Amino acid sequence: MKKDLVSGALDNRKESIYAEDIVKIKTQNLSLYYGEKEALKSITMDIYANKITALIGPSGCGKSTLLRCFNRMNDLVPSCSIKGLIEADGNNIYDPKIDVVAVRKKIGMVFQQPNPFPKSIYENIAYAPLMHDMVKKGKECDELVEKSLRGAGLWEEVKDQLQKPGTALSGGQQQRLCIARTIAVEPDIILMDEPTSALDPLSTKVIENLMLELKKHYTIIIVTHNMQQAARVSDKTAFMYLGELIEYNDTEEFFVNPKEKLTEAYITGKMG
Numbered sequence: 001m002k003k004d005l006v007s008g009a010l011d012n013r014k015e016s017i018y019a020e021d022i023v024k025i026k027t028q029n030l031s032l033y034y035g036e037k038e039a040l041k042s043i044t045m046d047i048y049a050n051k052i053t054a055l056i057g058p059s060g061c062g063k064s065t066l067l068r069c070f071n072r073m074n075d076l077v078p079s080c081s082i083k084g085l086i087e088a089d090g091n092n093i094y095d096p097k098i099d100v101v102a103v104r105k106k107i108g109m110v111f112q113q114p115n116p117f118p119k120s121i122y123e124n125i126a127y128a129p130l131m132h133d134m135v136k137k138g139k140e141c142d143e144l145v146e147k148s149l150r151g152a153g154l155w156e157e158v159k160d161q162l163q164k165p166g167t168a169l170s171g172g173q174q175q176r177l178c179i180a181r182t183i184a185v186e187p188d189i190i191l192m193d194e195p196t197s198a199l200d201p202l203s204t205k206v207i208e209n210l211m212l213e214l215k216k217h218y219t220i221i222i223v224t225h226n227m228q229q230a231a232r233v234s235d236k237t238a239f240m241y242l243g244e245l246i247e248y249n250d251t252e253e254f255f256v257n258p259k260e261k262l263t264e265a266y267i268t269g270k271m272g
C-alpha cells in the first residue's frame with residue numbers, strides 16, 4: 001500500500017536538471033557519540049551539488065544527528081564527540097583552524113518548527129547580513145531583503161507589510177520566512193530538518209515546489225518522515241537505521257528496486 005503511494009509520488013518528480021555529479025559534501029567513516037552512546041556508526045556518503053538528498057528512517061535512527069553534523073550544530077551538545085571526516089568543497093569542516101561561524105553561514109539550516117525571531121519580517125531577513133557586513137543599511141539592505149523574500153516565494157504576500165512581526169504570519173509563511181532568512185546570507189548548502197511536518201498539505205506543497213526551485217542554486221539535504229515527500233522531491237535518498245546508513249541511491253532506484261531487506265521492509269511499511 002505504502003509502496004503504491006510512493007510510486008505515484010515518483011511519477012510527479014522532476015529529474016535534476018544537472019546531469020553532472022559534483023560532490024559537495026564528502027563524509028567518511030563518520031561516527032558520533034553522545035557520551036558513551038554511538039548515535040552514528042561509520043557513515044560514508046557523498047552529497048551531490050544542486051541535488052536534493054533525503055534522509056529517511058525510523059525515529060531515533062540518527063537523521064537529525066547526521067544533518068546537524070554537516071554544519072557543526074552538534075558542537076553545542078557538550079557530551080557529543082565525533083570521529084571521521086566531513087569535507088565541504090574539499091575543506092575539512094572540523095579542522096580546528098576553521099571558522100565555525102563561516103561554516104554555518106555557508107551551510108544554513110531550517111528547522112521543523114518555523115522559528116522567526118520576534119522581530120519584523122524585514123529584520124528577520126536583514127539581521128544576519130548586516131551582522132556579517134554583507135550589506136549596508138538602506139537601499140542595499142532593502143534589495144537583499146526583497147531578493148531573499150522573492151527567492152523563498154514570499155515577496156508578493158508580504159511586500160506591503162514588511163514591518164509586521166514575522167511571528168504574525170501563517171505557519172507556512174513563517175517557514176518560507178525562515179528559508180528567506182537562510183538564503184539571505186548566501187549559503188551554498190541548505191539543511192532542512194522535517195521542514196513541513198508542522199504544515200498543512202497546501203503549505204507543504206508550496207515548500208516542496210520551492211525546494212525544486214532552490215536546488216538550481218543550492219545543495220539541499222532534507223530529513224523527512226514522509227516517504228512520499230522524499231519520492232516527490234529528492235534526487236537521492238538515504239535510509240538510516242540504528243545509526244547506520246543502510247542504503248543510499250538515486251531516489252527512483254531506491255524506492256522501485258531497494259537492494260537491502262531492511263530498506264524494503266521500511267518502505268513497504270513492514271517496519272517502523
Ligand SMILES: Nc1ncnc2c1ncn2[C@@H]1O[C@H](COP(=O)(O)OP(=O)(O)OP(=O)(O)O)[C@@H](O)[C@H]1O
Pocket residue numbers: 034039057058059060061062063064065066077079
Ligand atoms: N542531545 C542529545 N543527547 C543525547 N542523546 C541524543 C541527543 N540527541 C539525540 N540523541 C540520541 O541519538 C539518537 C539519534 O537521535 P536523532 O535525533 O538524530 O534521531 P532522528 O532520526 O532525527 O529521530 P526523529 O525522527 O525522532 O527526529 C537517539 O537515540 C537519540 O535519543
Ligand SMILES: [Mg+2]
Pocket residue numbers: 063064065223
Ligand atoms: Mg530528528
